[in-house]
Amino acid sequence: MEFQNTLAYARKLDEEDPLRSYRSEFHFPEHNGKPVIYFTGNSLGLQPKRTQKYIDEVMSDWKNMAVEGHFKADKPWWDYHERLAAPLAKIVGAKPEEVSVMNTLTVNLHLLMVSFYRPDKKRFKILCEEKAFPSDQYMLQSQVRFHGFDPEEAVVTVNKREGENFWRTEDIVAKIHEVGDELALVMIGGLNYYNGQVFDMKTITEAGHEVGAMVGWDLAHAAGNITLKLHEWDVDFAAWCSYKYMNSGPGNASGVFINEKYLDRTDIPRFEGWWGTKKETRFLMRPEFEPISTADAWQLSNAPILSVAPYLASLELFEEVGMPALIKKRNKIVAYLEFILKEIDKEVDSSFEIITPEDRGCQLSVFLHGEGRPLFDFLMENGVIPDWREPNVIRLAPAPFYCSYEDMYHFGQLLKKGILEKVS
Numbered sequence: 001m002e003f004q005n006t007l008a009y010a011r012k013l014d015e016e017d018p019l020r021s022y023r024s025e026f027h028f029p030e031h032n033g034k035p036v037i038y039f040t041g042n043s044l045g046l047q048p049k050r051t052q053k054y055i056d057e058v059m060s061d062w063k064n065m066a067v068e069g070h071f072k073a074d075k076p077w078w079d080y081h082e083r084l085a086a087p088l089a090k091i092v093g094a095k096p097e098e099v100s101v102m103n104t105l106t107v108n109l110h111l112l113m114v115s116f117y118r119p120d121k122k123r124f125k126i127l128c129e130e131k132a133f134p135s136d137q138y139m140l141q142s143q144v145r146f147h148g149f150d151p152e153e154a155v156v157t158v159n160k161r162e163g164e165n166f167w168r169t170e171d172i173v174a175k176i177h178e179v180g181d182e183l184a185l186v187m188i189g190g191l192n193y194y195n196g197q198v199f200d201m202k203t204i205t206e207a208g209h210e211v212g213a214m215v216g217w218d219l220a221h222a223a224g225n226i227t228l229k230l231h232e233w234d235v236d237f238a239a240w241c242s243y244k245y246m247n248s249g250p251g252n253a254s255g256v257f258i259n260e261k262y263l264d265r266t267d268i269p270r271f272e273g274w275w276g277t278k279k280e281t282r283f284l285m286r287p288e289f290e291p292i293s294t295a296d297a298w299q300l301s302n303a304p305i306l307s308v309a310p311y312l313a314s315l316e317l318f319e320e321v322g323m324p325a326l327i328k329k330r331n332k333i334v335a336y337l338e339f340i341l342k343e344i345d346k347e348v349d350s351s352f353e354i355i356t357p358e359d360r361g362c363q364l365s366v367f368l369h370g371e372g373r374p375l376f377d378f379l380m381e382n383g384v385i386p387d388w389r390e391p392n393v394i395r396l397a398p399a400p401f402y403c404s405y406e407d408m409y410h411f412g413q414l415l416k417k418g419i420l421e422k423v424s
């Protein structure tokens, strides 16, 4: 596609954008009375305006009905979380019964590892990507230690090649085969938080299964961003958070996927609580646990409604728009941002480099040569909210729900000014 780095052209792209009306569905922080250029939907998505209504509804039901709200509210609280499964299943490519919402992401990954990481003396290793998201590294290390293994030996990483900024699928597959029958679990971030790379989840899942390992994915940066086909790819389990591309609020609830082949298995251990037992008999308060026949069997506590409500509000937006339309805009706006970055780079003589590979979602990671931090600070002072990652990377995620092409143009102009003023 032939782009142009002009305001008129950016505005034309906005006029042609079928999702343009959704920008006004979100609250933007302001800088000097104007909405900021928001690039951190991969960290915390903006607040949808309709979220307030969902929270107010719960607050008002609580005020007016108190405990009766569990069963008599318009959206009764005792099964409120069930409303999220069907729309979420569409987003992650699952059957509704394979999806549940509960807890938070790291908690869920730990809980899922109770079921899907069951090492023995021979098969005990976990394979992940080099420099996985720190919480995942701590989780994997603490899990293997919990089972009596040494993380140095039990956690195997796949490295990028010397001089390359991305992981090669063939290297991951080769490592899986090398570890072979010692491999208990493959556990990778489906979209890398640092370089923005999308992993070939289908091929890697197949390779894990070929050597008899379980395969789970941390989809924090993937859910609501890229096409996922968890059921079709035969993924064993996955979890994601809701506060990035899913716009559900800081630290909010996490979604889980558990492949349907495990839903009725009695030989798979699981930590259990009363919200995982059948609804029909739950309040008989019997000692026997009768698992719900869906991923809800992994639920522990009664759902935190004030946290699930914003997630439901957000899923309503996803239902309206659908992933294909979001992905179409995402591809175009990311391509436009990339074009603008390359134009500016030509004009200011190569002071940065895009390290995100072709297999990408919404994010471009830009490695700044020289002193990067002053440039980042300059952008922040001028109404841009990008994200800084050590040692010298700025992450830019133009979320298709609310970012405009005009934002990309203005960002390019500011970037150029910042480089000329601050770096050279």
Ligand SMILES: Cc1ncc(COP(=O)(O)O)c(C=O)c1O
Binding pocket: 104, 105, 106, 107, 133, 135, 136, 189, 193, 218, 220, 221, 241, 251
């Ligand atoms: C890739 C990835 N994994 C895990 C986490 C941890 O999420 P939480 O704090 O919700 O457990 C994050 C948070 O940003 C993340 O980006």
